[in-house]
Amino acid sequence: MNMAVNIAGVEWKNPVTTASGTFGSGEEFSEFVDLNRLGAVTTKGVANVPWPGNPTPRVAEVYGGMMNAIGLQNPGIDLFCKRDIPFLRKYDTKIIVNVCGKSEQDYCEVVERLGDEDVDMLEINISCPNVKEGGIAFGQNPKAAESITKAVKKYAKQPVIMKLSPNVTDITEMARAVEAGGADVVSLINTLTGMKIDINRKTFAIANKTGGMSGPAVHPIAVRMVYQVAQAVKLPIIGMGGIASAEDAIEMILAGASAVSVGTANFHNPAVTMEIVDGIEKYMQAQGFDSVADMVGIVK
Secondary structure, eight states: OBOOEEETTEEESSSEEEOTTSSTTSTTTTTTSOGGGSSEEEOOOBOSSOBOOOOSOOEEEETTEEEEOOOOOBOOHHHIIIIIHHHHTTSSSEEEEEEOOSSHHHHHHHHHHHTTSSOSEEEEETTSBOGGGTTOBGGGOHHHHHHHHHHHHHHOSSOEEEEOOSOSSOHHHHHHHHHHTTOSEEEEOOOEEEEOEETTTTEESSTTSEEEEESGGGHHHHHHHHHHHHHHOOSOEEEESSOOSHHHHHHHHHHTOSEEEEOTHHHHOTTHHHHHHHHHHHHHHHHTOSBGGGTTTOOO
16 A cells, blocks of 8 residues: 655655644654655745734634734844754655745745755745735735746746635635646635634734634635635645645545645644554555545545
């Protein structure tokens, strides 16, 4: 039985990675998780310069998950290349670097810089507000999404994963746009925009007013969007959104995801990724699947 998956020419030992922003760059989780057991580690978003992030409070617990407005706080590409990549290279796992920016030029600078680094794939977070576009997120405008994909692909030496925002009317339109721009892979979903009010303080629970909602409550929405995108494009899909168990991960694969990414669940169960790898393997044995690829998208 073969747990390996091939995502845009990159061979992972199994279909499980970590969702950007929920796992740091692996170091803080390395005491709880054997990083060698993961198909890939996806890092926290990294920009061309350090970002301080949003004012606090910026995390709130909600029914069925959590909300965050961290604002992509990160140390910048220089420190990342010096500190985080050498750490991850000590492990037998693929490295996916999540890239964020405020303009097309920002993204391209980071992607170009990573061209000479020993990393396996790039995940482009187009759910950041695009400042040059007057505040519209790249991820909500198909033309902007296609254009940034094309721009990034000019500089990228590694396969490019475009991470899609669910905060759109039609997710397939966005998937088709990045496919037209030359994306190698799509990953979805990013967080859903939410709000929580603290009734005792009579103010917003998060200083930013709104935050990204993640966790089990968003899972059925994510499964639906992965299924829709699988019908609309020919690209491999990394499915994410509320995955907290092997069952959740298998649902994503049957809906059309070639790999899965585990996020919020890491916070309350740091070993969850390893449990999911084991659970997928048990399911394959029980159901007679020879490879993960045999399971992908079989629910039509």
